[in-house]
Amino acid sequence: MMLFGSIDPALLLASLMVASTPILLAALGELVVERAGVLNLGVEGMMITGAICGFAMAVNSGSPALGFVAAAAGGAGLALLFALLTQFALANQVASGLALTLFGLGLSALLGQGYVGLKPPATIRLNIPLLSDIPFLGRVLFSHDLMVYLGLVLVALVWAVLKYSRAGLILRAVGENHEAAHALGYKVVRIRVLAILFGGACAGLGGAYISLIRVPQWTEGMTAGAGWIALALVVFASWKAGRVLLGAWLFGGVTVLQLNLQAAGLAIPVEYLSMSPYLITILVLVIMARDKSRAPGSLGRVFYATQ
Amino acid sequence: MLRLEKRPQPSRLWTWLTPVLAVLITMLAGGALFATLGKDPLEAIATIFWRPLFGEFAFYYRPQLLLKGAPLVLIAIGLSLGFRAGIWNIGAEGQYIVGALAGAGVGLAFYPAESWMIFPLMVLAGAVGGWAWAMIPAVLKLRFGTNEILVSLMLVYVAEQLLAAMALGLMKNPDGHGFPGSRNLRQYESAHNGELISGTGMHWGVVAAFIAVIFAHILLNRHILGYHIRLTGQAPRAARFAGVRPARLVLFCLGTSGALAGLAGLFEVAGPAGQVSIDFNVGYGFTAIIVAFLGRLHPVGILLAGLLMALTYIGGEIAQSNLGLPAAAIQIFQGMLLFFLLAVDLLTNYRIRISSREVA
Numbered sequence: 001m002m003l004f005g006s007i008d009p010a011l012l013l014a015s016l017m018v019a020s021t022p023i024l025l026a027a028l029g030e031l032v033v034e035r036a037g038v039l040n041l042g043v044e045g046m047m048i049t050g051a052i053c054g055f056a057m058a059v060n061s062g063s064p065a066l067g068f069v070a071a072a073a074g075g076a077g078l079a080l081l082f083a084l085l086t087q088f089a090l091a092n093q094v095a096s097g098l099a100l101t102l103f104g105l106g107l108s109a110l111l112g113q114g115y116v117g118l119k120p121p122a123t124i125r126l127n128i129p130l131l132s133d134i135p136f137l138g139r140v141l142f143s144h145d146l147m148v149y150l151g152l153v154l155v156a157l158v159w160a161v162l163k164y165s166r167a168g169l170i171l172r173a174v175g176e177n178h179e180a181a182h183a184l185g186y187k188v189v190r191i192r193v194l195a196i197l198f199g200g201a202c203a204g205l206g207g208a209y210i211s212l213i214r215v216p217q218w219t220e221g222m223t224a225g226a227g228w229i230a231l232a233l234v235v236f237a238s239w240k241a242g243r244v245l246l247g248a249w250l251f252g253g254v255t256v257l258q259l260n261l262q263a264a265g266l267a268i269p270v271e272y273l274s275m276s277p278y279l280i281t282i283l284v285l286v287i288m289a290r291d292k293s294r295a296p297g298s299l300g301r302v303f304y305a306t307q
Numbered sequence: 308m309l310r311l312e313k314r315p316q317p318s319r320l321w322t323w324l325t326p327v328l329a330v331l332i333t334m335l336a337g338g339a340l341f342a343t344l345g346k347d348p349l350e351a352i353a354t355i356f357w358r359p360l361f362g363e364f365a366f367y368y369r370p371q372l373l374l375k376g377a378p379l380v381l382i383a384i385g386l387s388l389g390f391r392a393g394i395w396n397i398g399a400e401g402q403y404i405v406g407a408l409a410g411a412g413v414g415l416a417f418y419p420a421e422s423w424m425i426f427p428l429m430v431l432a433g434a435v436g437g438w439a440w441a442m443i444p445a446v447l448k449l450r451f452g453t454n455e456i457l458v459s460l461m462l463v464y465v466a467e468q469l470l471a472a473m474a475l476g477l478m479k480n481p482d483g484h485g486f487p488g489s490r491n492l493r494q495y496e497s498a499h500n501g502e503l504i505s506g507t508g509m510h511w512g513v514v515a516a517f518i519a520v521i522f523a524h525i526l527l528n529r530h531i532l533g534y535h536i537r538l539t540g541q542a543p544r545a546a547r548f549a550g551v552r553p554a555r556l557v558l559f560c561l562g563t564s565g566a567l568a569g570l571a572g573l574f575e576v577a578g579p580a581g582q583v584s585i586d587f588n589v590g591y592g593f594t595a596i597i598v599a600f601l602g603r604l605h606p607v608g609i610l611l612a613g614l615l616m617a618l619t620y621i622g623g624e625i626a627q628s629n630l631g632l633p634a635a636a637i638q639i640f641q642g643m644l645l646f647f648l649l650a651v652d653l654l655t656n657y658r659i660r661i662s663s664r665e666v667a
Contacts, residue, residue: 041456081646090311090657091649094395094456098596099645106638113633220635225464232457271472278461282447289452304313 010136012256017148018214020252022206024151026230027244028158029202034234035162036195037175037298041097042082043203044227045104050075050204051211052108055120055218064123068208075204076197078104083196087189093300105221115218123213147209159241171195175296178303188303232281238294254280311657321655326601329648337640346630354630355622368621370508374579375620378571380516380613382595384523385564387604392539394560398459399568400592401466402437406569407576408473409436411583414498415478415489425497429573437569438562445561449554474585488584492577500578512574519567523606568592597645
């Protein structure tokens with residue numbers, strides 16, 4: 001316990017909130033995509049593209065806010081390629097998603113050539129008056145940057161829209177049974193394209209959060225599997241927004257804890273600690289694989305409208 | 308108004324024309340990309356596709372084609388079996404690393420003993436290492452129903468960390484003055500995967516790749532297991548009625564692709580790479596996915612696609628040093644190839660018809 005004694009719990013929880021935000025954003029986007037019946041395995045590619053688009057824009061304009069806008073646009077732009085492939089060229093979704101990731105990794109490396117070693121403009125941390133002065137909770141909950149809160153708002157929004165709104169109902173209908181939705185006159189392809197674009201924008205935001213706030217700098221391949229963890233998170237969450245948040249905190253917690261243990265100089269080599277987020281992802285997949293009943297019915301299937 | 312009409316069967320003609328078409332479109336789009344980077348597009352394309360084969364220094368580059376193509380073909384052959392049956396092993400990069408670690412580990416354990424038995428043992432260990440790493444997603448899929456895509460991919464990141472731990476720890480060269488990386492296997496006669504015929508680039512990995520192509524061809528066309536793989540991919544329901552046992556297919560496809568990826572890793576680490584170092588792997592496991600698709604999941608197609616992809620690696624390196632083309636541009640180029648292939652594949656499965664409005 002000596003070891004844990006050197007770690008401040010308030011700081012740990014606060015950095016948990018920061019560490020979980022990128023995968024939370026990306027996983028929420030992917031959740032909407034999958035609820036519309038599309039499996040986009042390109043999250044990693046869209047995240048890394050968002051990371052560099054956001055970074056480049058923030059450095060050039062001096063405004064992190066503009067950076068995040070550019071990141072969302074970059075992620076959505078890459079997602080558009082996926083939409084064209086899967087919705088119009090009717091390509092296999094697994095292969096297209098992989099292509100998107102491979103392409104995104106290359107594209108980001110090319111775009112990021114001149115940006116290695118630069119520092120992005122700092123994002124302002126909101127110190128919410130009064131609330132942030134509360135001893136423990138103030139540091140943990142009320143003194144973060146805006147994106148952390150945006151992530152939380154997005155959880156509530158995605159949950160409410162999917163559960164209560166007409167648009168959410170249609171989206172779920174398209175995902176559960178695209179033939180039936182088509183027969184009812186809903187525009188399956190149009191709805192899916194919009195969902196894919198939303199997913200791309202969210203992944204882009206998540207990527208930019210890593211390059212602009214979490215790290216903050218640009219290195220090639222810096223998302224290091226966060227996109228894949230986000231994909232696993234959607235399965236973990238049984239396609240439910242609230243549980244995505246729980247999952248993101250769990251992974252954020254593991255990441256932060258292992259980083260702290262590395263810093264604390266534990267006798268275990270750093271490499272073995274760095275494995276832990278990936279191993280825990282596998283473990284969680286094993287535990288959660290039992291209930292598969294909630295996967296959207298048309299997930300990953302090609303929709304071809306017979307006139 | 309353009310309309311798609313599903314073909315009763317995939318067009319045989321387009322099945323083989325689409326990869327060629329995709330390569331041509333990629334050259335055009337790649338040329339445009341190179342032009343925006345301020346390079347002469349024709350010069351760049353010629354440097355990538357022509358120089359290595361027929362240029363002034365072709366005698367040097369042609370053997371490289373085999374060196375770089377062999378691991379790609381070896382891995383892609385394994386992947387194609389699973390992809391045909393809808394079993395997605397995308398963690399070949401991890402199996403490649405673990406195979407290399409297992410094989411090199413055996414070699415290093417025998418150092419400095421000399422015996423003809425060491426290299427065969429290393430080959431065996433490489434295959435077993437890759438196989439075992441691929442068995443993790445296979446067994447988890449069968450036992451718990453986890454998704455093999457996510458598990459095999461997570462294991463790539465685990466394998467990369469394992470590689471770093473080995474290169475900096477257990478396998479570090481004790482005489483290396485503290486530098487990371489293992490002993491150089493090229494200087495260890497019994498463990499070295501050297502050229503079989505000097506100056507050709509031919510090493511045991513190339514031989515293994517050719518054998519894999521032949522075996523895959525026989526398996527898919529002459530063996531009941533290959534028939535089951537194809538049946539499962541084309542008609543999963545019919546396959547079940549025909550008595551195909553999905554669990555056996557999962558074990559076989561993931562196991563074989565893992566073993567082949569492990570072999571590729573071992574041949575690389577004991578030959579061209581020479582030592583276990585943090586970054587001896589250069590992403591062949593991921594590029595092999597493109598190779599498998601570009602080769603239409605067909606053994607002979609994969610052989611050709613592997614050589615083509617090797618060409619882009621070699622030509623890319625030349626373009627890097629001669630034209631200052633960034634390394635990432637080649638990566639994009641390879642990614643685009645898969646994109647365009649998937650897009651033009653539409654022509655294989657659908658007819659494009661021009662329809663008038665009233666005939667709805």
